[in-house]
Amino acid sequence: MSLAIHYDSSFDGFLTAVFEIYRQHLDVSCFVAERSYETEGDAATDLFAQPFHIETSEQSAERLKRAIEKMASLDVLKLLETCFRSETAGIEMNILAYLRKLFAGLDPNYGRNPTSLEMISLITIARSVRREMDAMLGMVRFNKAPDGMYIAEIEPKYDVLEMIVGHFRGRYPNGSWAIVDVKRGLGVYYENRRTHFVTVPDPSSIAAHAPPDQFTQMWKSYYDTMAIKERINPRLLRRCLPVRYWKHLPERSLGTVSTPQLPSSVAKENAFASLRLK
Amino acid sequence: MDIRDKLNILGDAAKYDVSCSSSGSKRQSPKGGMGCGYSSGICHTWSADGRCISLLKVLFSNACKYDCAYCVNRRSNDIPRATFTPKELINLTLEFYRRNYIEGLFLSSAVIGSPDYTMELLIKVAKELRLVHHFGGYIHLKAIPGASSRLLFEAGLYADRSSVNIEIPSDKQLQYLAPEKNYASIYRPMNFLAERKLEYKADKSKYSPKFLPAGQSTQMIVGASGETDLQILTLSAGFYKQQQMKRVYFSGYVPVNADKRLPVITTKPPLLREHRLYQADWLMRFYKFEYNEILDEKNPFLDPDLDPKVMWALRHPEFFPIDLQTADYEMILRVPGIGVKSAQLIVSGRRYSKIRLQHLKKMGVVLKRAKYFIYDSDVPPELRKLYPEMIRPLLVAKPKSDQLDLFDNMPLALPATISQPVSQPTMFQPALTSSS
């Protein structure tokens, strides 16, 4: 009877599960991460498999991590974690398939070969996760709350919150700020040089604490003026800045504020007027 | 005038400058302050024309005393004028930065009073940001043409990057279109800054503050003065080598003034041409192409129908097809459809296992293009031949719609900040000793 492995959705939880799969010789058909939100991965669940719950154990996870480091490298371990954050359908099975080959030991170079078929797929997934993480560094938008804290809401496709925190710590080391992943109900807040990870049961109430202010408005109108009319290209815009991110970007989601007479339009009007005179 | 109107006017006046890159700075957040660099740069958003916005790009003032034909701010235009105070601009930069709207400030200005006076104002802003507010974010300062060396030098102490725009790709044309400028007045500050930067680099012994850690960039307007692509690429190649430019930007000419010296005001910006030039520039920066491999006197223009890499490959059938198991990294890079990341992956992976089509597919190699330029060892030698005439029609992109969809295969060709291929995960680096 094949099993649907239920675990707590953490990377350690997953590694514990793999550890147990080896120890107890379990026959796995899929993994079910117990999350409070929906992911693409949910669709991959095998309805006929028998549920089997595995309790996360830091020790077991740690042992497996050491084994991966030994057979492959620390970088591979990190890459696997990055892939895991993608939460894409079947990602656990993909990683498991890789680990099976790695631990089978048939090919002594397997852990170093970046072009094994299993590894190429994982590299591409990790690339997408890193790409979103990189993009997210630019797309976090803080609003200032009355108590002086800067608060941002994000809704990334992948679970990248933890990956971006270090960047903001380096950027605003003396500030106090919070970033909330509203889809996952997770948050981080930073105050007095300390970082705290928290769960946020009601993320929708966060925005009310820090409404847009005059700087948000100025940013929006600055943003509007930056586009060169002759070059407007909606498709290119969507490709660079996918629509799913717009909701949390004031420059795309706030209403347009009327702009005063701008030099470029005045110059153009003048130019056309002088053309007509000729 | 309130600050909001000023921001709109002076942002609008700055938007034709293409550069918005925030790359090249590794600055750490200063003690007691905020802000740091991010060496590959960060795009914060994209404007409706698909250009990356990374910095708060504004002019200090648009009340210019010069009269360059191609510029909105020229003195003969009857337009609204505005000038910031340093305090306003500093405050705006800090507030935007705290909200993570921007990586920092890109400050330029029209010439007000004298070049030196203008330059002093720009420096004042940068200096106060750094010394009073302990700001570690990105600062790009324009070198005002005609400003004295002393001021240029001072600017380099606070700025991460500096730029002087050459704008017009020939000296004669430049003097014709911009009577107050000439090449000497543009090369002088470029060379001065490049030399100072070299000195700072060479002299490691003395305690030296950072001097333009992110180097210089410049911009050329394309399509305003009858120049060829070869002229443009020759100039850019020179900038990369002689002035150690970090970037050369191209700006498809958008007519803003009716002027008998310029293309008529209804001219559409030459977006496709600009795109091909960026592709060629990309080849020079990341694919180890020389400018004169891409174009020569006989072929002074890029092919509008083909990306320059394909164009080059079709002109050189003698090099193709190649065997991915044995070819040099440099040669693999030249295969159309194979990018830097895939080439690196191939080179580091082939030591362990043979690279087959299914591997290439998974890596994201564009087989549709690459397949004509590579062969498998099973293919008999007499069949390993490339026939450019037959392949060319297969590789010409068919337009999908009337909107130019230029960015199919090169999503980062625009002057975006994250414009360098991100390196592979470190585990695969050792194999690449010969390639970086």
Ligand code: SF4
């Ligand atoms: S000096 Fe600069 S701002 Fe003034 S007209 Fe010439 S290009 Fe425009």
